[in-house]
Amino acid sequence: MGVAATQGLTVQYPRVRALDDLTLSxxxxxxGVIGVNGAGKSTLIxxxxxxxxxxxGTVQVLGMDPATQGAQVRALLGxxxxxxxxxxxxxxxxxxMHMAMMSxxxxxxxxxxxSDVLRHVGLAEERHRxxxxxxxxxxQRAKLAQAIVxxxxxxxxxxxxxxxxxxxxxxxLELIGRIGHDFGISVxxxxxxxxxxxxxxxxxxxxxxxxxxxxxxxxxLTHTTGNVLVEVLGPPxxxxxxxxxLLDRGVTAWPVGDRxxxxxxxxxxxxxxxxxxxxxxxxxxxxxxxxxxxxxxFAQGGGPHG
Amino acid sequence: xxxxxxxxxxRGVIHDIGYQPFTGRRQxxxxxxxxxxxxxxxxxxxxxxxxxxxxxPWLVAGLLLVPALVLAGLLLQLNKMSLSSQADLFAPLANxxxxxxxxxxxxxxxAAAQAPVLFARDLRYRxxxxxxxxxxxxxxxxxVRLAALxxxxxxxxxxxxxxxxxxxxxxDVDHGEHTRNYLAxxxxxxxxxxxxxxxxGMVSAxxxxxxxxxxxxxxxxxxxxxxxxxxxxxxxxxxxxxxxxIGALFSPFTVVxxxxxxxxxxPTPSDSMPHPGGGWTVGxxxxxxxxVLGSAYVLLHRTRKAASL
Numbered sequence: 001m002g003v004a005a006t007q008g009l010t011v012q013y014p015r016v017r018a019l020d021d022l023t024l025s026x027x028x029x030x031x032g033v034i035g036v037n038g039a040g041k042s043t044l045i046x047x048x049x050x051x052x053x054x055x056x057g058t059v060q061v062l063g064m065d066p067a068t069q070g071a072q073v074r075a076l077l078g079x080x081x082x083x084x085x086x087x088x089x090x091x092x093x094x095x096x097m098h099m100a101m102m103s104x105x106x107x108x109x110x111x112x113x114x115s116d117v118l119r120h121v122g123l124a125e126e127r128h129r130x131x132x133x134x135x136x137x138x139x140q141r142a143k144l145a146q147a148i149v150x151x152x153x154x155x156x157x158x159x160x161x162x163x164x165x166x167x168x169x170x171x172x173l174e175l176i177g178r179i180g181h182d183f184g185i186s187v188x189x190x191x192x193x194x195x196x197x198x199x200x201x202x203x204x205x206x207x208x209x210x211x212x213x214x215x216x217x218x219x220x221l222t223h224t225t226g227n228v229l230v231e232v233l234g235p236p237x238x239x240x241x242x243x244x245x246l247l248d249r250g251v252t253a254w255p256v257g258d259r260x261x262x263x264x265x266x267x268x269x270x271x272x273x274x275x276x277x278x279x280x281x282x283x284x285x286x287x288x289x290x291x292x293x294x295x296x297x298f299a300q301g302g303g304p305h306g
Numbered sequence: 307x308x309x310x311x312x313x314x315x316x317r318g319v320i321h322d323i324g325y326q327p328f329t330g331r332r333q334x335x336x337x338x339x340x341x342x343x344x345x346x347x348x349x350x351x352x353x354x355x356x357x358x359x360x361x362x363p364w365l366v367a368g369l370l371l372v373p374a375l376v377l378a379g380l381l382l383q384l385n386k387m388s389l390s391s392q393a394d395l396f397a398p399l400a401n402x403x404x405x406x407x408x409x410x411x412x413x414x415x416x417a418a419a420q421a422p423v424l425f426a427r428d429l430r431y432r433x434x435x436x437x438x439x440x441x442x443x444x445x446x447x448x449x450v451r452l453a454a455l456x457x458x459x460x461x462x463x464x465x466x467x468x469x470x471x472x473x474x475x476x477x478d479v480d481h482g483e484h485t486r487n488y489l490a491x492x493x494x495x496x497x498x499x500x501x502x503x504x505x506x507g508m509v510s511a512x513x514x515x516x517x518x519x520x521x522x523x524x525x526x527x528x529x530x531x532x533x534x535x536x537x538x539x540x541x542x543x544x545x546x547x548x549x550x551x552i553g554a555l556f557s558p559f560t561v562v563x564x565x566x567x568x569x570x571x572x573p574t575p576s577d578s579m580p581h582p583g584g585g586w587t588v589g590x591x592x593x594x595x596x597x598v599l600g601s602a603y604v605l606l607h608r609t610r611k612a613a614s615l
Contacts, residue, residue, distance in 0.1 A: 051439075074441050075332055075441045077439065079439035081432075085431060087431045103440050106333060109328060150328065
C-alpha cells in the first residue's frame, strides 16, 4: 500500500473530462507524474488535497479519504504550486513560520522548524528580506520550504523546476532527492519533461488526457530502448551512406534528421558501426544511447506495460 | 531539536544538516483558525507589518477617540453649566448611536484600508492556494478573516463609545437612559461592523489590487451614503417617509441606523431620517441580512474561484 492511490477516478468538468477512469498508486519514495500541460496533473493534485470532489471513483491518501477527511489529510500533506504564491512584502522567515502554524504546528515548534527547513533548502541570510526581491530560484526554495515545514508525510510538488536555469534546476532536483530519500518524506513531483526527472524519481507515472499511460519503476521505463543515435562528420550524404551500409549488413537503421538511429540487437553492432565509419573515412561525432522520450511513451499509447 | 545526525565532515554546504521530522502533537483545526484570527486582527492594526502600515489604522482609531473624549469632557463639566445649556446637551449626550453615523467617513476609511490587507493580498499573490492546501476549509478561512475585520471595526468604534459611557456613569445623569442607549449603540456597532466588513471584504476580493480596493470601498460606501442622504433630505422636505425608508436600504450606515432606532426605540441619528415603525424595522432587519449574506456569498464564491489551483 503506497501513500496515495486512486481507483477508477473520474473528474468531469462542465466541458472537459480532466481525469478518466484513472487507477494508480503512488508508492513510498519519489514518484514523478509526467504529462503534457492539460493532462490532468493539477486536477489529480486537487483531488488528492481534497479540494475537488471526484465525479466517480475512490481516492485514498495516507490511508484516508480526502473527500471526507480533508482537514486530517491536508495536515499531513505538503503542497508546492507551480505558479507564484509568495507575498512580496513578507520575509521568507515570517511567511514560512506562519504557514507552519496554519498547518497546525504550535508556535515554538513552528519557529524552530522554519529555521531548520530554510537552512535545508539553502536560504541563508536572505530569509529575513522581503520575498518580492528574490530570484526565481530563491522563490522556488521558499515555496518548497513552506511545503515541508510542517513535516508532512507526503509532499506534492507541481512543476518545481519551472522557470529555473539549468544549475538551479539541478539544485532543486538534488533537494527533491534529499527530501524523498534522506528526510523520509514521500514525494509526488509533476513535470512535463520525463528526462528531467529520470535521475531523481524512483517511480514514474505517465498520464495523458486524464488516463494512465504507464506506471513503472524508473529503471524499467528508461533503461532499454536498445537503440543508439549515430552522427558522423563528413561530406553531405555521409549519413545516408552509413545508413545504407548498415542496412546492407542486415542491421535495422533509419534516418533521424541528419543522424541515424540504429537498432542494437547484439553488442557487436556497436563495433560494426565504428568500423563502417572508419572504413568510410568519416569522423564519428556521436554514438549515443537513445532513451525513451515522453513522446515515444505517448506514441505507444500505453504500450505493453500500460 | 536534538543534535542533527552526524553531518559529514568536510562538506561545507550550509543546508547539509540532518533533518528531524516533527514528532509533537499537531494542533486542532480550531486552534489553527484561532491563530489565523489573532494574526489577521493584528494585521488590521498594522502589528507585525511594516511601520508604514501602522499609520492609517492608528490614526483613524485616534481620530475616532477625539469626539468621544470631547463628549466625555462635556459630561464631566455638565454640572458647572447653566441649566439651559444642560438642557440643550442632554439629548445629544445620550445619543450614542449617533456616533458611528456621524463618524462614518473615518469608519469607512478604516474598513477601506484594512479589508484589502485581509482579502485582496492573498488573492493577488495567490497565497490563498497555500491556505486551502492546509487543514482550514475554504469557508472557514473566509469566516475567520471576516471575524477579524469585524472585530477590528467594532473595537475602533466601541472603545470611544465606552469611554464616553464611562464618563456618563461617573456623573449625575439618567444612568438608566444612558445604559439603554449605550447597549443599543453597541449592538448597532456590532451589526455595522459585520456589514461593513463583509461588504468591504467583497469589494477587496473583487478588485484584488490593494490601492484599487481602497478606492473602490471608499467610493462605494461614500457614494451610496451621499446619495441616500440627499434622497432622505429631499424626502424629508416633501414629507414622504416611504421614499426616505426605501432610500435608507441602500447604504450600510442608514440601514443599520434605521434598524437600530426601530428595534431598540432609539432616536435616529439625524432629523432627516424618519423613525421606522414595526413593519419597516422588520424590513430593515431583512435588508441587513441581505447585505451581509449577499456580500458574504460573493466574497466566498470569489475567493474559492480565484484560488482554483
